[in-house]
Amino acid sequence: MKRIVLSGTGSGVGKTTIATGIMKALSKNYKIQSFKVGPDYIDPSYHNCATGLPSRNLDSFFMSEGQIRQSFKNGMNHSKADYGIIEGVRGLYEGISPVNDIGSTASIAKALNAPVVLIINSRSLVRSAAAMTLGFKALDPKIKIDGVILNNVKSQKHYLKTKEAVETLAKTPVIGGIVRDNSIAMEQRHLGLIPAVEEERIKGLIEKWGELIQENIDLDMLKNIMDNSEPILDDYEAIWNTEKTMQKTKIGIPYDEAFNFYYQENIEALEYNNAKIEYFSPIHDETIPDVDALYLGGGYPEIFKKELSKNTSMLKSIKQFSQDNHPIYAECGGLMYLCRSIDKAHMVDVFPYESMLTKRVQGLSYTIAQVEQDNPILKKGTQYHGHEFHYSKVEYTGSNKNDFAFKMKRGVGITGEYDGLLKNNTVASYIHTHSACLPGFAYNFTQSALENK
Secondary structure, three states, X not given: OOEEEEEEOOOOOOHHHHHHHHHHHHHOOOOEEEEEEOOOOHHHHHHHHHHOOOOEEEOOOOOOHHHHHHHHHHHHHHXXXXXXXXXXXXXXXXXXXXXXXXXXXXXXXXXXXXXXXXXXEOOOOOHHHHHHHHHHHHHOOOOXXXXXXXXXXXXXXXXHHHHHHHHHHOOXXXXXXXXXXXXXXXXXXXXXXXXXXXXXXXHHHHHHHHXXXXXXXXXXXXXXXXXXXXXXXXXXXXXXXXXXXXXXEEEEEEOOOOEEEOOHHHHHHHHHOOEEEEEEOOOOOOOOOOOOEEEEOEEOOOOOHXXXXXXXXXXXXXXXXXXXXXXXXXXXXXXXXXXXXXXXXXXXOOEEEEEEEOOOOOEEEEEEEEEOOOOOOOOOOOXXXXXXXXXEEEEOOOOOHHHEEEEEEEOOOOOOOEEEEEEOOEEEEOOEOOOOOOOOHHHHHHHHHHHOO
């Protein structure tokens, strides 16, 4: 399985632009399977647009090394890809600990025995770019940095000088350089880049990124690095439980401008358990489809609160679905949508609390939660990993811990101590999770759907 990790020296070095551009450029002649390190939904939406294939996440906080390898193998085999391109997160070595690999791009590179190309913001750097390269290579000799890309060079002269420094002093080939250009920058909002699903113009921008890469990166050298990838350790571990629901169910999943944060393997785990996925739009459709359960992912409902609030027939159909005791599982944006309101705009009102956008981040962390009550996805006593990232809060005005399914061991949740509002057969929390760290998710959810048909 030919592969490469594209990693930055830190955040903001242009990693997503370069990685997506490489994916786009190579997709003209090859089938490219993309991957993103860490808990991220937005960068993968750009990958999807560039390659035409669903991107997948690799995360060593969610996954064992065997699961990382299995997830990579699943993606490559499912798409029959020629190359696997993995975009890193933050700096190569940044994770949840100052001294170990967990949650870092480095952990993924080591689990997959993958070569790394280091992306450096070389603004005002020449010899220092060589020093940075040497430092990144020296910190962990198990990491194989086989190439460097110089971003934000001032001119061709600057590029050639820096290239000479890195290749001579750090003994590492430079495979290209990108001249700084604000016209290719992407607009951002409070959770990061705007998801590619929202903007038709983003497709044009990605085309430009692909052209930029073709003009400035030695793609033959990049392919040569991937072609010479060393074997992956033959040690795999399942991403979800092999026990499966045998009877067929239908799971409704909102997917539109407001809701589009889903891990590909969560969907595949449901399908493995004989669930037929019925996509719908809470903005554009009148009611939910004829389904047995609802999985409401995250997204930007706060940006589209007016459109969501105006669709009263949809709001009523979801509230009735909950009152009829059909299972609903909601994450982050889905939680907000199930509350009484978002910034005073009326929502589904399964939970009688106000949700609101805030100026400061309320939760940004990997999470660990203890299950305190049975719910559609988990049984009491389970402990599981996830992550949260939200600039919103839910004004919980109750006083009963039995209103919640989860107690937070790490992270903020809704109250700082609890998460997972529970009512009828509906559970909604700020925690996003992945089937790798919650391997019974799909089986439990489809079983609950069958029991409450």
